[in-house]
Amino acid sequence: MIPSSSSLEAMFGRFRYRRFWDEVGDRFPDLDGAVSTRYYAENERRLFTEHFPPLAGLRILKTDLWDEAKNTRILAWASDRGARAYGVDISAPTVLQARRAFRGDPLRCAVSDVRDLPFADASFDAVYSMGTIEHFDETEDAIEEIARVLKPGGVAIVGVPNRHDPFLRPLLAAVLQAIGLYAYGYEKSYSRRSLRRLLERADLRVEAETAILFIPGWLRMLDLACHSWCRPLAAITGACVWPFAWLDRHVEAVRKHGYLLATVVRKPGIQGEAR
Numbered sequence: 001m002i003p004s005s006s007s008l009e010a011m012f013g014r015f016r017y018r019r020f021w022d023e024v025g026d027r028f029p030d031l032d033g034a035v036s037t038r039y040y041a042e043n044e045r046r047l048f049t050e051h052f053p054p055l056a057g058l059r060i061l062k063t064d065l066w067d068e069a070k071n072t073r074i075l076a077w078a079s080d081r082g083a084r085a086y087g088v089d090i091s092a093p094t095v096l097q098a099r100r101a102f103r104g105d106p107l108r109c110a111v112s113d114v115r116d117l118p119f120a121d122a123s124f125d126a127v128y129s130m131g132t133i134e135h136f137d138e139t140e141d142a143i144e145e146i147a148r149v150l151k152p153g154g155v156a157i158v159g160v161p162n163r164h165d166p167f168l169r170p171l172l173a174a175v176l177q178a179i180g181l182y183a184y185g186y187e188k189s190y191s192r193r194s195l196r197r198l199l200e201r202a203d204l205r206v207e208a209e210t211a212i213l214f215i216p217g218w219l220r221m222l223d224l225a226c227h228s229w230c231r232p233l234a235a236i237t238g239a240c241v242w243p244f245a246w247l248d249r250h251v252e253a254v255r256k257h258g259y260l261l262a263t264v265v266r267k268p269g270i271q272g273e274a275r
Contacts (some may be wrong), residue, residue: 017136018090018113019184025093027271028183031071032164034227035238036220039245041072043212043258044130047157048078050125051208051264056082061149062163063114063129063142065089074128074169076101088112110267115141122151130159130212131260134188135167140198147202155207157262158199162211165259169217195263204265211258215244 030038044067052058055078062068065087077087079102086108089095094171096112112118114129115138127150133142146156163170170189176182190198196206213220223237247254 002082009251012059013194014274021089022093023087024183024185024272025069025091025097027062027071028070029044029228031220031224031227034234035241035245036215036223037227039075039215039241039248040213041074041227042245043248044072045077045214046072046153048074048128048261051157052155058083059124060085060126060128061117061119061124062087063117063127063146065094065098065107065109066131068101069094072193074100075107076103078107079107084108087120087170088114090115097190114145116173117145117149118225119149121148122154123149125151125154126152127156128158130262131161133158134160135184135186139188140201143198143202143204147204147267150204152267154267156265156267157203158195158265159188159260159262160195161210162257162259162261163189165189165217165220166257167216169257169259172217190261192261192263198261199265205268207266208261208264209261211256211261211262213258213260214248214254215241215259217259219244 007178018105048055049128052060056208060078060083062085066089067074068076068087075085077085084105087098090111090113092111095109097107099107110118114132116138127146129146133139143158146158149169161170161173173182173187177187196209197212199206219237219240223234223241226234
């Protein structure tokens with residue numbers, strides 16, 4: 001049977017997408033140690049502590065491994081506290097780099113796509129997807145897969161760029177995409193309401209709506225650039241990051257205005273049930 005033109009186009013699109021992220025995984029610098037990355041990690045740890053069950057013994061899936069290879073190492077942090085960590089990433093270099101972040105219990109990982117997860121139904125107690133599902137058109141497919149592999153009663157945290165970020169990061173990202181200077185390729189943003197609707201259509205029950213990274217997007221990008229290529233200037237950008245981190249720690253109201261929405265959902269049912 002000869003594939004249709006639309007099927008061939010979809011296959012080629014997936015190939016180009018995988019090749020793009022393979023190249024990013026190979027060439028992108030490690031962001032660990034930047035002041036804004038420490039702020040990011042602090043936000044993620046708060047999400048895990050406040051919204052996931054106790055980490056000891058928790059089977060948790062992360063829908064990309066960028067953080068483990070290049071950024072906050074949040075899944076390694078959870079593993080150090082007893083979680084059983086699983087992850088997928090479409091980029092083979094990123095998967096290889098992510099494995100190195102784990103000191104004790106190994107990362108159970110695969111080169112795969114969140115739109116077609118290589119796991120059985122109801123496999124995980126928790127799913128963490130931060131900054132993954134906005135990078136392609138089939139966002140609904142990814143959410144359906146997250147719901148499928150989550151156990152009844154399980155919790156997922158799903159994060160996407162905040163369309164109403166007060167510092168206009170989506171506009172900055174759109175301009176950089178238009179001129180070919182955005183390192184993360186194609187990216188969409190969402191309002192809190194539109195994200196909620198997507199999740200509810202997958203029969204996931206919204207339990208909390210918050211956000212992370214209350215900081216101008218340009219400052220985060222500048223801090224990472226200085227950390228990677230001009231360390232002396234990173235002291236200046238790091239000092240500029242500090243007031244936003246302080247506000248986040250001490251003024252809870254600002255958190256909902258972060259540039260990454262974080263919506264907490266639960267799959268209906270009783271934890272431990274078979275689907």
